[in-house]
Amino acid sequence: MIATASSRALAAPSRPERRLFPYLLAGCLAVTFVLSWRAAQVRPLLLLQAEGRRNILKFLAGASPPALSSDFLQFLIRPFFETVWISVLGTAIAVAIGLPLGLLAASNIAWTGILHATDAGAPVRRAAKIVPYAAVRLVLSVFRSIPEYVWAFMFVRAVGLGPVPGILAIGVSYGGMLGKVYSEILEGVSEQPLEALQATGAGRLQIVLYGFLPQVLPQFVSYTLYRWECAIRASAILGFVGAGGLGQQLEVAMRMFQFNEVTTLVGILFVLVAGVDWLSAAMRRRIV
Amino acid sequence: MYRLGGLTKRFGDLVAVDRVDLKVAPREGVAIIGPSGAGKTTLFRILNLTLRPSAGRLWIGGREATSLHGSALRDLRRRIGSIYQQHNLVPRLRVVHNVLAGRLGAWSALRAMASLVRPAEVDVAYRALEQVGIPEKLWARTDELSGGQQQRVAIARVLVQNPDIILADEPVSSVDPSLANTIVRLLRDLAAAGGKTLLMNLHTVDLALAYFPRVIGFREGRIHFDRTPAEVSEEMLAQLYAGESAAPPEELFHDRHRFLSGACRPLQA
Numbered sequence: 001m002i003a004t005a006s007s008r009a010l011a012a013p014s015r016p017e018r019r020l021f022p023y024l025l026a027g028c029l030a031v032t033f034v035l036s037w038r039a040a041q042v043r044p045l046l047l048l049q050a051e052g053r054r055n056i057l058k059f060l061a062g063a064s065p066p067a068l069s070s071d072f073l074q075f076l077i078r079p080f081f082e083t084v085w086i087s088v089l090g091t092a093i094a095v096a097i098g099l100p101l102g103l104l105a106a107s108n109i110a111w112t113g114i115l116h117a118t119d120a121g122a123p124v125r126r127a128a129k130i131v132p133y134a135a136v137r138l139v140l141s142v143f144r145s146i147p148e149y150v151w152a153f154m155f156v157r158a159v160g161l162g163p164v165p166g167i168l169a170i171g172v173s174y175g176g177m178l179g180k181v182y183s184e185i186l187e188g189v190s191e192q193p194l195e196a197l198q199a200t201g202a203g204r205l206q207i208v209l210y211g212f213l214p215q216v217l218p219q220f221v222s223y224t225l226y227r228w229e230c231a232i233r234a235s236a237i238l239g240f241v242g243a244g245g246l247g248q249q250l251e252v253a254m255r256m257f258q259f260n261e262v263t264t265l266v267g268i269l270f271v272l273v274a275g276v277d278w279l280s281a282a283m284r285r286r287i288v
Numbered sequence: 289m290y291r292l293g294g295l296t297k298r299f300g301d302l303v304a305v306d307r308v309d310l311k312v313a314p315r316e317g318v319a320i321i322g323p324s325g326a327g328k329t330t331l332f333r334i335l336n337l338t339l340r341p342s343a344g345r346l347w348i349g350g351r352e353a354t355s356l357h358g359s360a361l362r363d364l365r366r367r368i369g370s371i372y373q374q375h376n377l378v379p380r381l382r383v384v385h386n387v388l389a390g391r392l393g394a395w396s397a398l399r400a401m402a403s404l405v406r407p408a409e410v411d412v413a414y415r416a417l418e419q420v421g422i423p424e425k426l427w428a429r430t431d432e433l434s435g436g437q438q439q440r441v442a443i444a445r446v447l448v449q450n451p452d453i454i455l456a457d458e459p460v461s462s463v464d465p466s467l468a469n470t471i472v473r474l475l476r477d478l479a480a481a482g483g484k485t486l487l488m489n490l491h492t493v494d495l496a497l498a499y500f501p502r503v504i505g506f507r508e509g510r511i512h513f514d515r516t517p518a519e520v521s522e523e524m525l526a527q528l529y530a531g532e533s534a535a536p537p538e539e540l541f542h543d544r545h546r547f548l549s550g551a552c553r554p555l556q557a
Contacts, residue, residue, distance in 0.1 A: 114338065117333075117338055117339050117340070118337070118338075118339070118340045118357060118361065119340075120339070120340050120342075121340065121342070122357075125357070192372065192374075192376050193376060193377060193378045195338055195372075195376070196370060196372060196376035196377070196389075196442075197378075197389055197392065198338065198365070199336045199337070199338055199365055199368065199369075199370040200365065200366065200369070200370075200389060200390055200392055200393050200445070200449050201362045201363065201364075201365040201366030201367075201392065201393025201394075201449075202362075202389070202392035202393055202400075203362060203392075203397060205397040205400075206392045206395070206397055206400045207392075209397070209400055209401055209404060210378060210381070210385065210389050210392065210400065210404070211378060214378050214380045214381045215378065215379075215380065217380070
């Protein structure tokens with residue numbers, strides 16, 4: 001601000017005019033909800049009618065007690081570890097895809113902000129930076145707009161049944177999600193340290209290492225661990241299309257109406273997810 | 289060291305720096321004072337090659353600097369050390385890494401990465417911290433330090449960078465007056481000992497008059513006066529800061545008073 005000191009009068013600022021937008025938005029959301037409810041023919045009362053009640057009770061009766069025979073439990077050891085491997089390797093591949101793409105898709109690394117302030121008045125140089133940035137964002141959108149079980153379906157066709165298609169499916173679709181979220185976290189860093197690092201003559205990669213990564217590390221770790229937790233859940237769904245693990249056993253048990261085995265499997269999945277949750281909380285405490 | 293010809297920076301309709309001509313000799317110490325919003329920080333960011341001027345020429349060490357980019361730009365930046373008002377360090381890194389960040393311009397990316405795991409040139413960082421008086425903080429986490437200590441870390445980073453020019457933008461506005469005195473003197477002495485050119489934006493007129501042989505008054509993007517401290521009169525200062533009363537007045541006028549009587553001033557509530 002220059003030369004406005006005296007013109008900055010002492011009168012109290014007038015109240016900003018009322019904005020219409022929030023009301024419009026709320027109205028639109030309400031209308032959308034009602035229309036969706038109608039279109040999807042939601043009838044929650046169906047669950048409480050005699051027919052629904054009977055089916056629920058039958059399912060619950062069949063589901064207990066959980067199957068705990070040592071034969072069955074021994075048989076589950078292999079699928080159990082398969083699920084763990086699928087989720088761990090899938091998440092590892094997702095990080096390997098998401099981290100580099102996320103860095104390229106962060107606008108303040110690619111082409112905006114203080115690191116590119118000297119491009120003012122150099123439209124060609126700026127454009128040359130926007131093109132790869134936009135291309136990476138497009139790739140990330142494609143990766144995550146295709147659901148993981150569709151990926152799994154395609155990979156089962158490509159490499160056959162078993163854990164490998166599950167790993168690849170999680171790797172690709174979660175790689176897209178991680179890349180997008182990483183880039184958004186990176187875009188939220190404080191700019192002042194970046195400016196100072198750049199002023200020492202540091203290159204782009206060095207600014208990423210010393211300026212960006214230390215600032216985003218806790219959020220990166222936290223979100224990646226959350227995705228690992230999701231991967232365990234996802235591996236159950238992926239089992240349904242033949243990608244191995246506990247999910248495949250879940251699918252078999254349901255198809256055979258072995259609801260007590262379903263209970264056991266769901267219980268094991270619950271323990272796994274809770275374990276990962278505990279582990280990630282412990283890691284966050286150490287790193288933040 | 290610096291030569292500016294008609295240097296101008298516009299942000300949309302706003303002219304932050306308006307056709308500035310200036311020469312600064314090697315090893316010279318220059319203080320730049322003026323009201324807030326005068327464009328001092330914009331000038332600082334042009335001089336350390338963060339921003340590119342909209343018009344005019346800039347020579348650094350005889351080299352035309354306005355059209356540089358890529359590695360030539362980075363090489364020239366390496367010869368200019370910058371100190372900011374605050375928040376210029378990476379809070380979650382250890383002090384040693386923030387100090388060694390001054391070496392990034394000289395290091396390869398691989399070496400920079402390796403140093404994050406196992407710090408390289410620890411002795412260099414330690415010596416720099418010794419010079420600024422806080423060697424014991426080498427392994428501390430930066431966000432655990434006080435504001436004054438963080439500013440010393442920033443100075444140590446510049447020492448490790450070992451530039452030809454040191455630019456400081458309001459380096460003491462966020463520390464208390466007696467510490468401000470110490471830090472400005474430290475910077476001046478280090479620059480003198482290393483034969484470096486020193487340019488400093490200052491909010492406190494007295495610090496500028498006390499420690500710098502050349503004082504530039506900057507207002508509305510232009511050089512208002514360029515004198516030795518002895519030539520700077522009360523009248524010139526009053527003109528320089530005229531109309532500033534819209535900003536909190538004690539910040540501008542009491543500062544001068546408070547600094548002079550700082551030693552025997554009773555603690556204020």
